[in-house]
Structures are given as C-alpha cells and as structure tokens.
Amino acid sequence: MLSRIAESLFWIGRYLERADDTARILDVQMQVLIEDPGMDERTSCEQLLSVMGVEGYTGNPNRWMMLDLLAHNPDSPVSIAAAIGAARESSRRARETLSTDIWAAINTTWRGLSTARAMRPPDMFNWVRNRTAMISGIADSTMSRDDGWHFYMLGRSIERVDMTARLLSTAALASGPQVAWPTTLRACGAYESFIRAYRGIEADRQAAEFLLLDRWFPRSIVSSLAEAERALGNLAASGQRSGFSDEAQRLLGRARTELEYRPLADIVFDLPVEMERLQRSCAAASDAVSARYFAESEVHTWRGGVMI
Amino acid sequence: MDTSELFDGYGPVAGFDEMFEGTEVRPSYGQVHTSFETMGADEVRLRADSLASSYLEQGVTFGVEGEERPFPLDIAPRLIEADDWDHVEKGVRQRVLALEKFLADAYGPGELFADGVVPRDTVVTSPHYHRVVAGLEPANGVRVHVAGVDLIRDGNGDFRVLEDNVRVPSGVSYVMTNRRALSAALPEVFADHRIRPVSHYSQQLLAALRKAAPAGVSDPTVVVLTPGVFNSAYFEHTLLARTMGVELVEGRDLVCRSGRVMMRTTQGLEPVHVIYRRIDDEFLDPVQFRPDSALGVPGIINAARAGHVTIANAVGNGVADDKLLYTYVPDLIRYYLSEEPILRNVDTWRMGEADQREEVLDRLDELVLKPVDGSGGKGIVIGPAASKAELDELRGKILLDPRAWIAQPVISLSTVPTLVEDGIRPRHVDLRPFAVHDGDDVFVLPGGLTRVALPEGELIVNSSRGGGSKDTWVLARPSDPDDEGEIAPTASPVSGIAQSAGPALDTDAGEIHVQEQEQQQQQILSTDRPPSSSTGEEEPTC
Numbered sequence: 001m002l003s004r005i006a007e008s009l010f011w012i013g014r015y016l017e018r019a020d021d022t023a024r025i026l027d028v029q030m031q032v033l034i035e036d037p038g039m040d041e042r043t044s045c046e047q048l049l050s051v052m053g054v055e056g057y058t059g060n061p062n063r064w065m066m067l068d069l070l071a072h073n074p075d076s077p078v079s080i081a082a083a084i085g086a087a088r089e090s091s092r093r094a095r096e097t098l099s100t101d102i103w104a105a106i107n108t109t110w111r112g113l114s115t116a117r118a119m120r121p122p123d124m125f126n127w128v129r130n131r132t133a134m135i136s137g138i139a140d141s142t143m144s145r146d147d148g149w150h151f152y153m154l155g156r157s158i159e160r161v162d163m164t165a166r167l168l169s170t171a172a173l174a175s176g177p178q179v180a181w182p183t184t185l186r187a188c189g190a191y192e193s194f195i196r197a198y199r200g201i202e203a204d205r206q207a208a209e210f211l212l213l214d215r216w217f218p219r220s221i222v223s224s225l226a227e228a229e230r231a232l233g234n235l236a237a238s239g240q241r242s243g244f245s246d247e248a249q250r251l252l253g254r255a256r257t258e259l260e261y262r263p264l265a266d267i268v269f270d271l272p273v274e275m276e277r278l279q280r281s282c283a284a285a286s287d288a289v290s291a292r293y294f295a296e297s298e299v300h301t302w303r304g305g306v307m308i
Numbered sequence: 309m310d311t312s313e314l315f316d317g318y319g320p321v322a323g324f325d326e327m328f329e330g331t332e333v334r335p336s337y338g339q340v341h342t343s344f345e346t347m348g349a350d351e352v353r354l355r356a357d358s359l360a361s362s363y364l365e366q367g368v369t370f371g372v373e374g375e376e377r378p379f380p381l382d383i384a385p386r387l388i389e390a391d392d393w394d395h396v397e398k399g400v401r402q403r404v405l406a407l408e409k410f411l412a413d414a415y416g417p418g419e420l421f422a423d424g425v426v427p428r429d430t431v432v433t434s435p436h437y438h439r440v441v442a443g444l445e446p447a448n449g450v451r452v453h454v455a456g457v458d459l460i461r462d463g464n465g466d467f468r469v470l471e472d473n474v475r476v477p478s479g480v481s482y483v484m485t486n487r488r489a490l491s492a493a494l495p496e497v498f499a500d501h502r503i504r505p506v507s508h509y510s511q512q513l514l515a516a517l518r519k520a521a522p523a524g525v526s527d528p529t530v531v532v533l534t535p536g537v538f539n540s541a542y543f544e545h546t547l548l549a550r551t552m553g554v555e556l557v558e559g560r561d562l563v564c565r566s567g568r569v570m571m572r573t574t575q576g577l578e579p580v581h582v583i584y585r586r587i588d589d590e591f592l593d594p595v596q597f598r599p600d601s602a603l604g605v606p607g608i609i610n611a612a613r614a615g616h617v618t619i620a621n622a623v624g625n626g627v628a629d630d631k632l633l634y635t636y637v638p639d640l641i642r643y644y645l646s647e648e649p650i651l652r653n654v655d656t657w658r659m660g661e662a663d664q665r666e667e668v669l670d671r672l673d674e675l676v677l678k679p680v681d682g683s684g685g686k687g688i689v690i691g692p693a694a695s696k697a698e699l700d701e702l703r704g705k706i707l708l709d710p711r712a713w714i715a716q717p718v719i720s721l722s723t724v725p726t727l728v729e730d731g732i733r734p735r736h737v738d739l740r741p742f743a744v745h746d747g748d749d750v751f752v753l754p755g756g757l758t759r760v761a762l763p764e765g766e767l768i769v770n771s772s773r774g775g776g777s778k779d780t781w782v783l784a785r786p787s788d789p790d791d792e793g794e795i796a797p798t799a800s801p802v803s804g805i806a807q808s809a810g811p812a813l814d815t816d817a818g819e820i821h822v823q824e825q826e827q828q829q830q831q832i833l834s835t836d837r838p839p840s841s842s843t844g845e846e847e848p849t850c
C-alpha cells in the first residue's frame with residue numbers, strides 16, 4: 001500500500017488510542033485529587049504534566065490548568081482535543097481506504113468534540129472512552145486484515161504501551177497507593193479482571209504486575225507489546241524483504257523480554273524510571289517503522305525543477 | 309402548521325417551471341407534489357434537517373478556500389422524464405464524440421483548419437492548447453474519458469448547452485451521495501417512482517480507465533491523482549478512489565523512473581499504468597509546465613509520450629472547453645459526424661469578430677459577458693445587474709483583448725421547487741450530466757448534478773456562491789427493463805435456520821420475582837448494603 005496511507009493509518013491508531021488513554025489518565029488523576037486527602041494539588045498536577053511531557057507552561061499548575069492542557073485545548077499538542085483533531089485529519093487523508101462507517105464514526109466524534117468539552121470532566125472522559133471504543137469496534141468488524149489493518153494495529157499498540165507506561169507512572173507517584181492502584185485498574189477497565197485473576201486479593205504489587213505483565217489482559221504492557229510485534233511480523237511477512245533485522249521488532253521484543261524475564265521487584269523498585277525507558281523504546285520503535293515503511297512518502301522539495 | 313402552506317406563494321413563475329405549468333402540477337411531478345402535501349411542512353423540514361445532519365456526519369463536503377463546507381442538498385427531487393432524457397443522452401453522446409474527433413484533429417493532422425471549419429488561430433492561441441502533446445496518440449484513442457456537459461432549460465423548457473467540461477469535470481460524487489441520502493430521507497416517495505440508478509458510475513469509469521491502459525498491459529494499475537486535501541473536490545477524489553477500489557495518490561506519491569511512472573509503497577516502488585488525474589494540466593508536470601508546481605510529477609508527460617502510462621483525461625483537452633471554441637461545436641458536429649446538433653447551444657456572439665463586437669458593445673447592459681477561459685462563474689458580468697462603471701471597465705477589457713470574451717443573452721433558467729426559509733419556492737437550476745467514454749461507447753449517467761441557486765432570482769448556480777444541489781431522478785418507462793447495476797430483489801424467500809440461543813432463561817414472571825426478592829434479601833443480609841448496589845452501578849472506591 002501507499003507509504004503515505006500506511007503512515008496515516010498508523011497515526012489514526014496512535015491518536016485514537018492517545019485520546020482514549022489521556023481520558024483514562026485524567027479520570028484517575030481527578031479521582032485521586034478528590035479522594036486522596038494527602039495529595040497536594042500543585043505537586044500532583046506538576047507530576048502528571050511532567051509524565052505527559054508537557055513543559056513550558058506558566059503559573060502554578062492546578063486541576064483546571066491540567067484539564068485545559070491535557071483535555072480541552074486544541075493548541076496543546078498533548079490534549080484529547082488535539083488527538084481527536086489529528087486522528088480526523090489523518091482519516092481525511094486516508095479517506096479512500098477507510099470504510100464509510102469508520103470514517104463517519106471518526107468524523108462524528110470530531111464534530112461532537114465541542115459539545116463534549118462543555119460536559120463535566122468525568123462525563124467528557126466517559127464520552128471519549130465510548131467514542132474511541134466504538135471506532136475500534138467498527139474498525140475491528142469492518143476493516144480487512146491487510147497491511148492497512150496491521151499499520152493501524154501497530155500504531156494503536158505502540159501508543160497503548162507508551163500511555164499505559166505513563167498511567168503506571170502516575171499511579172506510582174500518588175501519595176497513597178491504596179487509592180491510586182484500584183483507580184488505575186478501573187481506568188484501564190481492568191478492575192474486575194484483576195479481582196477475578198487474583199481471587200479478590202488486592203495489593204499494589206499485584207496490580208502493577210497485572211498491568212505490566214498479564215498476558216491475557218489486552219491493555220497490559222506485555223500484551224500490547226506482543227500485539228505490536230505481531231503486527232510487525234505480519235507486515236514483514238507480506239513483503240519481499242527477508243531476515244529478522246527489523247529494528248522496530250528488535251526494540252519492542254527487547255522491551256518485552258526485559259519486562260518478562262526480570263524479577264518484578266526490580267521493575268517496581270523504581271517504576272517511573274522503568275516506565276520512562278519503555279516510552280523511549282516506543283519512540284525509537286516508531287521512528288524505525290517510519291524509516292522502513294514511510295520514508296518513501298517524505299515530501300520532496302524542488303529547486304529549479306530538479307528534485308533534491 | 310397547515311399542510312397546504314408548503315406550496316403557498318409558489319407562483320406565478322416568470323420563466324419555465326419544471327413542476328408547475330401555470331397553477332397546474334405537471335403530471336410527472338404529480339406523486340412528488342402529493343407526497344409533499346401529505347407530509348406537511350413540519351415533516352418535510354424534519355426530514356430536511358436529518359438529511360443535512362447525515363451529510364455533516366458523513367463529511368460530504370466541498371472546499372472553499374481551503375475550508376470544508378457541507379454540501380447543501382435540497383429535499384425536493386428534480387424529475388426528468390424518459391423522453392426528455394433520451395434527448396439529453398443522445399445529445400451529450402453526440403457532443404462528446406464530436407469533441408473527441410476535434411481534439412484528435414487539432415493535435416494531429418489539423419484537417420479542420422485546412423477545411424476552414426475553425427480558424428487555426430482560435431485553437432492555437434487558447435491558453436489551454438499545449439503543443440507539447442501534439443502528435444501524442446492516446447492508447448485507445450480516447451482523450452475525453454470523462455465529460456461533464458452543462459445544460460440549462462430555457463424559457464420553453466428546451467435543454468440548451470451552456471458549456472462543455474472535458475478537462476476535469478467534478479460533481480459526480482454528489483450525484484451518487486445525493487441519491488443515497490435522498491432515498492433514505494424520502495423512502496415512500498422514492499418507492500412511488502421507477503428511478504434509473506446511478507450507483508454503477510464508478511464501475512463504468514473503472515472499466516473505461518482499464519480499457520485505456522497502455523498496449524500490452526493486461527491487468528493495469530489505475531490510480532486517482534489528487535492535488536490533496538485542500539482541493540475543493542477532495543471529497544470527490546476520495547469517493548471515486550474508494551468506490552473504484554484504487555489508490556488515491558498525490559504527486560509526491562509518484563515518481564518517474566526511466567520513462568515509467570511508479571508509486572511509493574511500503575514495499576518499494578510499484579508501477580502505475582492509468583492515472584485518472586484531477587489536477588489541471590499546468591500543475592501536472594513541472595518539467596513541461598509550471599516549474600514551481602509541487603502537485604505534479606516530473607517526467608509524467610514523457611512517460612505518457614513513451615506510451616507507458618495513460619493520463620485521463622488527456623493533457624490539452626482545455627482547448628475544447630474554451631468558450632470561444634464552444635461557439636463552433638455545432639459546426640464540428642456537422643463536420644465530423646455529418647449530423648445536425650441534437651442539443652442547441654445558447655446564442656453566442658464572438659467578440660473577436662468586429663461586426664458582432666460592435667453589436668454587443670452597444671447592448672452591454674442587456675447581455676451576459678463571459679471570459680472564454682473562465683470556469684466556475686469566474687469573471688462573468690451580467691449586464692442588467694452591472695453598474696455603469698463596471699460596464700465601462702468591461703468595455704475596456706473587451707477592446708483590449710476581444711478574443712478573451714463571448715457574449716450571450718440573459719437566459720431565464722428553468723425553476724424547480726426548492727425548500728427555503730418561507731416554504732417551497734421556485735429556484736433556478738442547471739444540470740451537469742456526466743459521460744464516460746471507453747473507446748467503444750459513450751455512457752451517460754442517468755441524471756447528473758442539478759445545481760440550484762438558493763438566493764431568489766440568482767442566476768449563477770455555483771457551489772462557491774452558496775448554491776445547493778438536488779437529487780435528479782430520471783424516470784424509467786414502465787416498459788423499460790431494470791437498469792444494469794441494480795440488484796433485483798430475490799423472488800423466493802430464503803429459508804432460515806433457527807438462531808442459536810444461550811442458556812435457558814426462566815421466563816416465569818412470578819418465579820423471577822421471587823428469585824429477585826430472595827437475591828436482594830441475601831444481599832442485605834450479607835453485605836449490609838442497600839440492594840441498589842446489585843444493579844451494576846459502580847461502587848464507591850474502597
């Protein structure tokens with residue numbers, strides 16, 4: 001398929017997942033702020049903004065500023081509004097390859113954004129989760145399992161690893177983990193699965209283990225890494241190039257085995273640092289995918305009628 | 309609201325109205341009129357609103373200065389009777405065939421110049437005449453793969469040709485989307501009529517494009533070439549690519565290698581054989597035309613010249629769209645086909661001819677003056693609506709470059725009932741039927757794009773001037789066989805297989821009630837919480 005379209009699909013997957021996960025992270029953060037008496041609003045918001053990679057804001061961070069930067073403000077590149085806008089723009093550029101259903105679902109989400117932004121924050125987050133789930137559902141049932149699908153899934157999985165890592169960092173930073181972990185599990189829609197898997201026993205360590213390592217839960221980091229590797233494997237298999245030299249696959253595979261083969265205690269000892277490392281692996285993998293599959297689509301420039 | 313209010317205040321209509329003859333409803337519109345009256349104003353508005361919102365959700369838009377706007381679709385359909393359509397269809401086909409022969413001749417032997425049909429100057433001085441493609445023989449002889457011929461109905465209800473578009477005519481996507489949207493909005497009205505389908509257009513186009521592939525290519529790769537998302541017709545480009553199942557490419561996706569055109573894919577470069585381009589000539593190849601164009605593909609003309617790729621529509625077709633050439637088309641039909649023109653032109657004066665120019669300059673305030681290479685209503689001056697200063701400026705322009713202008717009488721375009729603020733009112737319409745030439749036959753899509761001027765009295769019906777559109781129904785005769793492309797419903801009922809069910813559920817209401825009570829009891833006893841927590845609401849965080 002066209003490199004440019006492949007790139008669009010990859011980013012549709014990433015942006016939609018990002019909108020979904022940002023809503024989840026904010027939901028946790030807002031709940032923690034309300035429920036955790038030991039929480040200092042300013043520190044907590046500062047920590048979250050830093051985990052989300054926001055820098056250069058002015059003034060003392062509070063929940064309203066956090067909501068503006070991470071949810072509402074379309075000019076803030078890490079906001080939900082920006083992610084939905086970018087997903088819609090990528091979809092428009094790949095319009096001919098998307099089914100009408102999936103395009104209409106994305107377009108309607110984008111059009112509904114201004115209404116959603118007027119809602120109470122928990123309602124808006126709920127709306128974002130529902131809309132993105134609906135789009136994933138339509139994609140799942142209407143997209144052919146061709147390269148386009150694999151690029152979409154690759155983008156979605158890489159983003160999910162990256163964002164779940166950020167989510168875990170915020171949980172680890174909360175002052176009272178007894179509040180943070182159940183809320184984090186809920187944000188991932190993992191609470192019930194977790195309770196069932198561990199027969200009702202709750203502990204921070206198990207919660208971290210579940211979200212990091214569970215092979216059966218689809219939002220865990222290891223599951224998402226495996227999903228990304230599968231997508232890459234499918235893409236490589238359908239091409240003529242051979243060998244196991246795919247850089248992205250190597251990076252993701254290494255990140256996964258480092259999680260799976262090291263003692264859990266090592267990983268949770270300094271979770272934020274571990275999670276940052278994981279995010280760097282995701283960024284490097286994303287670059288490697290670009291270099292291998294999308295480089296052909298780069299805009300070329302003209303000078304005096306000669307291609308440079 | 310009173311049901312009759314909808315059409316109150318409709319007449320009297322000055323020119324030719326397609327639904328009403330005086331105060332009488334024409335027979336062909338009888339059922340539509342009755343249906344609307346029966347529905348009543350409120351219901352009609354409700355459906356019009358849902359129509360508009362469905363277009364917004366689907367993103368059926370066109371671009372104006374880079375901004376996406378919803379494409380307005382009026383709820384009242386326009387009907388064309390079978391006999392009228394036959395006439396239009398034959399006329400459009402005849403015109404396309406004559407223009408094909410003209411283009412082949414003008415870029416080839418030039419016999420028409422020798423025979424004095426059209427002055428050589430008229431053609432070679434056109435800004436759209438491209439010497440670079442002279443002598444380039446298209447693969448199956450087709451240059452006009454797609455044509456959009458703009459028609460109007462005059463005061464007598466006769467169809468007349470306003471202009472030909474054989475470069476990159478747009479709008480066919482709205483013909484297809486309008487049909488689907490309107491049949492969803494007015495299912496009962498739709499069911500009352502036998503309407504010829506339009507959904508198979510893309511397959512006709514794809515077949516024609518495949519037939520235009522370079523010699524020796526048995527399974528050609530066809531692509532649609534778009535200038536990109538900021539183009540006003542981007543929606544159409546995506547729809548055509550999607551419904552043909554081909555790639556939609558931008559210039560930067562293509563590259564020429566040793567006289568062949570390749571596209572950049574995730575698996576490397578892959579060959580392209582037929583390019584349905586939606587980019588104007590001037591932007592197509594920076595090597596041949598504008599060196600600053602980043603929309604095109606350098607070397608694409610050479611690849612076409614080498615016979616490795618087909619560009620559709622052919623480069624240089626613009627000479628046939630030139631409004632000065634338009635005035636010669638009836639002569640071209642007689643010259644190339646030895647037939648009389650089926651569809652008449654609008655009367656036109658050529659400003660390049662002194663006696664005609666004199667006459668027009670005396671009557672500037674009565675006529676419509678059009679620049680010959682303008683499109684989309686650009687530069688048109690409507691005499692009766694222009695100020696003295698504007699007319700003086702126009703006079704200066706005409707004297708400076710007479711070849712650049714034609715004049716036509718003000719024609720009162722026909723009107724069709726249209727839903728506006730006050731109810732249903734007459735509004736001016738035109739019609740753009742679309743034709744596809746595959747080398748053997750010219751297929752004319754039944755209907756076409758009806759554009760409607762929404763402001764009262766407005767005569768220019770462009771989308772960029774706040775124009776809307778109408779679904780255009782070509783009625784089939786009762787004796788006509790079902791059209792190709794329409795899937796006939798199966799006659800025999802399909803015998804079903806029983807659906808599987810889950811575990812047996814107790815349906816005895818009394819027993820369920822008892823169970824419910826017991827379960828709630830149980831809950832109160834064991835958890836000391838109100839029974840509402842069993843309904844699935846989220847519990848507060850522990």
